[in-house]
Every structure is written in C-alpha cells, then in structure tokens.
Amino acid sequence: MKKLYSILICTFLTLNCFATDVENMFNVSWNSKYKELQLLEYTGDQSVKNLDIPGNFRFAGKIYRVTDVADMTFSRSSYLESVTLPSTVKKIGYSVFSDCKNLKSVTLPNSLSEIGSELFSGCI
Known part of the structure; x- marks a missing residue:
C-alpha cells in the first residue's frame, strides 16, 4: 500500500511539474467537473514556427486535459509551419487552420x- 501511495504522489508531482500554464498560450473554455479544456484562440509567441501542443495544461492552479480545438483556433496564423495535436484531443472545429x-x-x-469542415481552407 505504501508503494502505491508513492507511485500516486510521484505521478501527481510529475503532472504538475510538466503541465504548461495555458494562459501564456491560449484563450480557453473549460469544464471543471471533467477537468477538460477547449482551445479557443492561440495567443502565444508568434515567432514560433513549430507548435507541439501538450495534452495537459495548468489553469487556475489545476491540471486540465485538452480535448477540443474550437473553430478557427489557428486561423490566419501565417507564421506556423507545423502543429502537433496531443492524443487527448477528440474534436477539431471548423476552419481551424484556415489561411495558414x-x-x-x-x-x-x-x-x-470529430473533424470540422474546411480544416485547411486557404492554406495553399
């Protein structure tokens, strides 16, 4: 039993240490009951060309899992060259990467x- 508690504590500390503060990167909508985040708009560093989105973010002192990317989240982000979405994402909205x-x-x-329509509209 002592070993189980040690594993749980280590896991909790690891998640807290490696979770990124979402406020520095995205406007979000959240569900505190299920601890899920929906990414609404990228507000991070616009000199970033390659974006690897983590599966968990720290928000209001708690860890939330990224499950949704809302309509037009990265729309008109002409500086982006590559984006990697985490395995926690279940839904991608309409026109998320349009005009990139x-x-x-x-x-x-x-x-x-679920994948919204016109995901890459105007990218070419």
Whole structure:
C-alpha cells in the first residue's frame, strides 16, 4: 500500500511539474467537473514556427486535459509551419487552420472522433 501511495504522489508531482500554464498560450473554455479544456484562440509567441501542443495544461492552479480545438483556433496564423495535436484531443472545429499560408505539416491524433469542415481552407 505504501508503494502505491508513492507511485500516486510521484505521478501527481510529475503532472504538475510538466503541465504548461495555458494562459501564456491560449484563450480557453473549460469544464471543471471533467477537468477538460477547449482551445479557443492561440495567443502565444508568434515567432514560433513549430507548435507541439501538450495534452495537459495548468489553469487556475489545476491540471486540465485538452480535448477540443474550437473553430478557427489557428486561423490566419501565417507564421506556423507545423502543429502537433496531443492524443487527448477528440474534436477539431471548423476552419481551424484556415489561411495558414506557411503550414506544411499537421499531426492529428488517432483519438479524433470529430473533424470540422474546411480544416485547411486557404492554406495553399
């Protein structure tokens, strides 16, 4: 039993140490009951060309799992060249990457159950 508690404590500390503060990167909507986040708009560093989105973010002192990417989250982000979405994402909204003129690569997780239309509209 002591070993189980040690494992749980280590897991909790690891999650807290490696979770990124979401406020520095995205406007979000959240569900505190299920500890889930929906990414609404990228507000992070616009000099970033390759964006690897973590599956968990720290928000209001708690850890939340990223499950949704809302409509037009990265729309007109012409500086982006590649985006990797985490395996926690289940839904991607309408026109998420529209008008991302320099986008060359997007890695989508197998966990997706819903993808909005016109995902890459105006990218070419």
